[in-house]
Amino acid sequence: MKLTDKVAVVTGGGSGIGRAISLAYAAEGADVVVVDQNLEGADETVARIVAVGRRGVAIRTDISDPAQITAMVERAADAFGHVDILVNVAGIMTAAALLDTSLEQWDRTLNTNLRGTFLCLQGIGRIMKEQGHGKIINTTSILGTHARPKRGAYAASKAGIILLTQTAAVELGPDGIQVNAIAPGSIETPMVMTAAVSAEAQAKKAAAIPLRRRGEPEDLTGAAVFLASADSDYITGAILTIDGGMTAGIE
Numbered sequence: 510m511k512l513t514d515k516v517a518v519v520t521g522g523g524s525g526i527g528r529a530i531s532l533a534y535a536a537e538g539a540d541v542v543v544v545d546q547n548l549e550g551a552d553e554t555v556a557r558i559v560a561v562g563r564r565g566v567a568i569r570t571d572i573s574d575p576a577q578i579t580a581m582v583e584r585a586a587d588a589f590g591h592v593d594i595l596v597n598v599a600g601i602m603t604a605a606a607l608l609d610t611s612l613e614q615w616d617r618t619l620n621t622n623l624r625g626t627f628l629c630l631q632g633i634g635r636i637m638k639e640q641g642h643g644k645i646i647n648t649t650s651i652l653g654t655h656a657r658p659k660r661g662a663y664a665a666s667k668a669g670i671i672l673l674t675q676t677a678a679v680e681l682g683p684d685g686i687q688v689n690a691i692a693p694g695s696i697e698t699p700m701v702m703t704a705a706v707s708a709e710a711q712a713k714k715a716a717a718i719p720l721r722r723r724g725e726p727e728d729l730t731g732a733a734v735f736l737a738s739a740d741s742d743y744i745t746g747a748i749l750t751i752d753g754g755m756t757a758g759i760e
């Protein structure tokens with residue numbers, strides 16, 4: 510096993526990609542602190558972690574609220590005595606053309622995806638600095654580097670996460686902390702599949718992907734385990750695209 514007795518904090522662990530990563534870490538021998546604003550989802554993830562013989566703790570946190578992040582970091586530090594891995598997955602997708610985007614939508618998107626990721630990285634990063642080691646994995650998107658209509662606020666938040674990742678890699682490298690990001694393409698989770706798009710349009714989009722299918726959350730877990738394990742000890746500041754080839758070429 511690649512993560513035996515490591516402790517991971519996974520935000521957004523109550524659903525989709527965050528849940529798949531939490532379960533993959535437990536399967537590799539880690540204990541997991543599952544952070545989500547949806548406590549029911551987080552509890553379900555913890556139940557599955559416990560079922561494979563590892564320890565799990567669910568912490569309800571709205572990462573758009575700085576005070577809740579401060580409280581979460583304290584509880585996460587106490588949960589299992591140390592934190593080796595932080596995976597920032599929690600995020601929201603908002604859809605509106607730029608000229609129709611309200612200030613409320615813009616702020617909600619940036620405050621959750623970008624500011625939330627920053628504050629979790631800062632809080633847990635301070636613990637890792639004291640420990641002298643840590644692995645941080647952020648979640649950006651192919652929409653952080655490739656524009657699509659009606660995704661302006663989301664794209665800005667995900668583009669910000671790329672430079673946040675690289676800046677953190679540069680600043681925290683001397684402290685023994687590696688910071689990388691995964692950039693998923695189109696992954697079948699509630700976030701994507703409940704979008705207001707017909708089944709026919711969804712199928713057409715999937716057929717246009719070079720690997721001819723959308724990803725499953727489990728398609729990201731190999732990379733997430735790799736970036737959390739000793740196998741990636743000389744990798745920092747990397748943005749790993751996992752998109753079935755969506756951004757490899759143009760039509």
Ligand SMILES: NC(=O)c1ccc[n+]([C@@H]2O[C@H](COP(=O)([O-])OP(=O)(O)OC[C@H]3O[C@@H](n4cnc5c(N)ncnc54)[C@H](O)[C@@H]3O)[C@@H](O)[C@H]2O)c1
Pocket residue numbers: 520521522523524525526527544545546547550570571572573598599600601602621648649650651692693694695696697698699700701
């Ligand atoms: N699904 C995709 O195709 C795709 C593609 C690229 C990037 N991503 C990114 O992956 C991440 C996970 O998305 P997913 O597809 O698993 O979606 P999801 O909706 O299944 O999961 C998101 C989780 O984040 C939690 N969350 C949302 N806002 C929160 C907040 N303020 N505080 C705490 N928790 C909060 C939700 O409760 C949920 O459990 C997101 O950052 C998303 O932008 C997803």
